[in-house]
Amino acid sequence: MSNREAILPKAAERHALYEAHGYSAAIKSGDLLFVSGQVGSRLDGSPEPIFKKQVELAFENLKSVLAAAGCDFEDIVDVTTFHTDPENQFGEIMEVKEALFNTTPPSNWTAVGVNWLAGFDFEIKVIARVPSV
Known part of the structure; x- marks a missing residue:
């Protein structure tokens, strides 16, 4: 049997979004976190309509989770990003x-x-190792 724990950010407004779309912000399994x-x-x-601000918000949302x-x-070991126009967006993404x-x-x-x-025009998902307490 797997050891899975749903993780939600502190902002209660975001909880409703996850519930409405039927997924968890992250799942902790052992010492790994799948965001x-x-x-x-x-x-x-x-x-967010302004692309650079959209990327900044995505990173802030990630930080909250x-x-x-x-x-x-520092705990992130794997990053996957999705881009609607990578050739033209990469500069701003790298700045953020x-x-x-x-x-x-x-x-x-x-x-x-x-x-x-x-x-949206940018999405980021990660796998992190949860620090031992």
């Missing part, structure tokens, strides 16, 4: 990433170009 794709949504779930599990960016998530050595990272993200 669902985080997008740059406002508290009501709508996309990590914190709820006792993790931070380097300002908020600058670990050494850097985590591995897979970037995937997609044509649909439910109204």
Whole structure:
């Protein structure tokens, strides 16, 4: 039997979004944390229209989910990002990433170009190792 614990960020407004869409923000299994794709949504779930701010919000939402599990960016071991226009978006994404998530050595990272993200232009999902208490 697996040991799975749902993790939700502290912001109660975000809990309703996860419930409405039928998934957990993250699942903790043993010392691993599997974080669902985080997008740059406002508290009501709508996309932030300014791309760079959307990316910043996605990283802030990710930070909130990590914190709820006792993790931070240093604990991330695997990153997957999804982009609707990678060639034109990558510069702004890297600016935000380097300002908020600058670990050494850097985590591995897979970037995937997609044509649909439910109204969003960027999504980030990660796997992190939960620090021992």
